[in-house]
Amino acid sequence: MARPRIVIVGAGFAGYHCARKLARLARGAADIMLLNPTDYFLYLPLLPEVAASGLEPRRIAVSIPATIGGGVRLVLGKATGVDLDRRRVQYTDPEDGTGELRYDRLVLALGSVNKLLPIPGVAEHAHGFRGIFEALYLRDHVTRQVELADATDDREERAARLTFVVVGAGYTGTEVAAHGALFTRDLLMRHPRLADDAVRWMLLDVSDRVLPELDMRLSRTADRVLRERDVDVRMGTSVKEATHDGVYLTDGSFVPTRTLAWCVGVRPDPLVADLGLMTNKGRLVVDEYLNVPGRPEVFACGDAAAVPDLTRPGEITAMTAQHAQRQGKLAAHNVAASYGVGLQRAYKHHDLGFVVDLGGVQAAADPFGIPLGGPVAKAVTAGYHLLAMPGNRVRTAADWALNSVLQRETVQLGLVRAPEVPLDTALPQGERIR
Numbered sequence: 107m108a109r110p111r112i113v114i115v116g117a118g119f120a121g122y123h124c125a126r127k128l129a130r131l132a133r134g135a136a137d138i139m140l141l142n143p144t145d146y147f148l149y150l151p152l153l154p155e156v157a158a159s160g161l162e163p164r165r166i167a168v169s170i171p172a173t174i175g176g177g178v179r180l181v182l183g184k185a186t187g188v189d190l191d192r193r194r195v196q197y198t199d200p201e202d203g204t205g206e207l208r209y210d211r212l213v214l215a216l217g218s219v220n221k222l223l224p225i226p227g228v229a230e231h232a233h234g235f236r237g238i239f240e241a242l243y244l245r246d247h248v249t250r251q252v253e254l255a256d257a258t259d260d261r262e263e264r265a266a267r268l269t270f271v272v273v274g275a276g277y278t279g280t281e282v283a284a285h286g287a288l289f290t291r292d293l294l295m296r297h298p299r300l301a302d303d304a305v306r307w308m309l310l311d312v313s314d315r316v317l318p319e320l321d322m323r324l325s326r327t328a329d330r331v332l333r334e335r336d337v338d339v340r341m342g343t344s345v346k347e348a349t350h351d352g353v354y355l356t357d358g359s360f361v362p363t364r365t366l367a368w369c370v371g372v373r374p375d376p377l378v379a380d381l382g383l384m385t386n387k388g389r390l391v392v393d394e395y396l397n398v399p400g401r402p403e404v405f406a407c408g409d410a411a412a413v414p415d416l417t418r419p420g421e422i423t424a425m426t427a428q429h430a431q432r433q434g435k436l437a438a439h440n441v442a443a444s445y446g447v448g449l450q451r452a453y454k455h456h457d458l459g460f461v462v463d464l465g466g467v468q469a470a471a472d473p474f475g476i477p478l479g480g481p482v483a484k485a486v487t488a489g490y491h492l493l494a495m496p497g498n499r500v501r502t503a504a505d506w507a508l509n510s511v512l513q514r515e516t517v518q519l520g521l522v523r524a525p526e527v528p529l530d531t532a533l534p535q536g537e538r539i540r
Contacts, residue, residue, distance in 0.1 A: 110136045112441060113195055113209035115185045116375075117142035117170060119150075119427045120408025120434035121215030122496070127438035129175040131447060138178045139207055141185055141197055145170050148237065149495050150427060151463075152502075154278070156241040157248075158285035158465065159514050161505050163238045168497035181207065185216070188381055190401060211403050211441050214390060215434060218372035218409035218425060220529055227348035232368040234529050235278055243527045244367060246518040248286065249293060251364055252305075253518075256297045266362035268305045271353055272369060273345055275311035276319065277462060279369035280328050283309040284464040287335040292514045308338040308361065315341055319424075320460055320472070327470040327479040328462060368529055372425060374410045386412035386422060394452035396437045405441060407433035416454040428457065431494075461487040 112128060114121050117140055125140045132138060146167040155161040170180050183197035183205060195207045220234035233247075234240055248270065255267040270290070272283045290305045309316070309332060316332065316339060317325045332339050340357075345366070347354040352362040374388045383398060384391040389412035391399065396413060398404040407413065408430035412422045423429045432455050443450045459473040461483070469483040471490075478486060488506065492499050 110210045112211045114213040116215035118217040119430035122147040123434035129177040131442040154281040157244040158289040214406040216375035216410040221371040231348040232366040243522040249518040252293045269363040270365040272367045274369035275316045323477040324470040407437045
């Protein structure tokens with residue numbers, strides 16, 4: 107009999123961990139193919155540290171060939187379509203070539219892209235925060251704005267360049283604002299001409315509090331740290347219109363700025379809508395075994411899948427890395443079970459707690475429901491990330507140790523320009539194929 111072929115589309119938290127576990131379960135008895143635009147797994151939770159020049163991008167880009175294990179073939183490319191009847195996945199490779207992968211089992215771990223809202227000017231003037239390109243762009247952009255502010259004698263232009271607006275007070279936006287405030291504080295130390303100028307970070311959200319999805323105690327901790335760093339936290343407020351010179355807010359005010367970071371959330375990869383399958387809130391409907399109804403050979407997990415939350419009947423699991431990683435592993439288990447290796451298991455997961463890194467020695471965490479703040483939460487957060495990362499742990503820990511005694515490096519490299527990171531990118535994690 108021909109060896110079964112298993113194709114996994116996407117190497118985010120769900121796809122990467124699915125491939126790793128399948129490699130161990132299959133033990134060479136199946137051809138496993140992992141289709142992804144890049145040759146690395148991106149550890150997204152530490153992306154704000156890259157944007158604030160706290161970590162080098164390679165620290166959070168874990169090599170797939172070096173860590174995935176034997177038995178998995180990496181195919182570089184972006185999925186462009188799926189022929190469910192012929193069991194084929196079409197893709198475009200890094201050099202604009204096209205290809206097709208046949209499968210016996212398919213795992214769709216497509217991930218998510220920036221969430222867009224119909225607000226005038228946002229698509230043209232805002233930048234998302236889903237990948238290394240966007241983090242590098244923001245790092246260079248913030249550095250450049252401080253340097254350009256130093257170069258001008260126009261007070262109004264200075265104020266605009268030293269104003270940074272972040273929209274979205276969830277995990278990402280809160281961490282970007284918290285790390286950003288420390289980053290610009292270090293930048294200004296190198297520009298004595300700006301000693302009398304105030305740097306202004308703004309964090310906006312339509313919700314009534316920071317980190318609305320977390321426990322109120324964690325929300326209060328994050329809010330306090332942000333305000334201590336002079337971040338202008340405005341809840342119940344968002345952007346009404348964005349222009350080149352600034353943003354109009356829903357409270358009627360105008361804020362002159364050259365920086366608009368868009369962290370309002372994510373939406374499933376657009377390919378989900380093209381599959382012709384049932385969706386829920388834009389996510390692919392699956393059962394508790396991560397199987398697509400009517401397609402026993404197709405599984406889906408992570409942000410692109412509407413997985414029933416058995417701990418909250420009637421709801422679907424949240425789009426978090428914690429769920430994606432565990433669903434990826436379960437998808438691997440159930441794919442193997444479909445070939446008679448073990449028994450299928452339903453997805454049922456209780457959150458073990460959350461961590462929010464606020465930069466410096468500050469963090470907010472609630473491991474096993476115990477709310478923590480300050481240096482203790484920081485230690486828990488660092489430990490969690492080091493355990494969760496599938497590679498680069500020693501180098502990341504070394505960078506953190508050096509950062510505690512050395513000054514932050516604050517040079518702009520000019521590797522990524524604004525046209526290369528449009529807000530409406532349709533690639534998972536904001537990445538380009540080339």
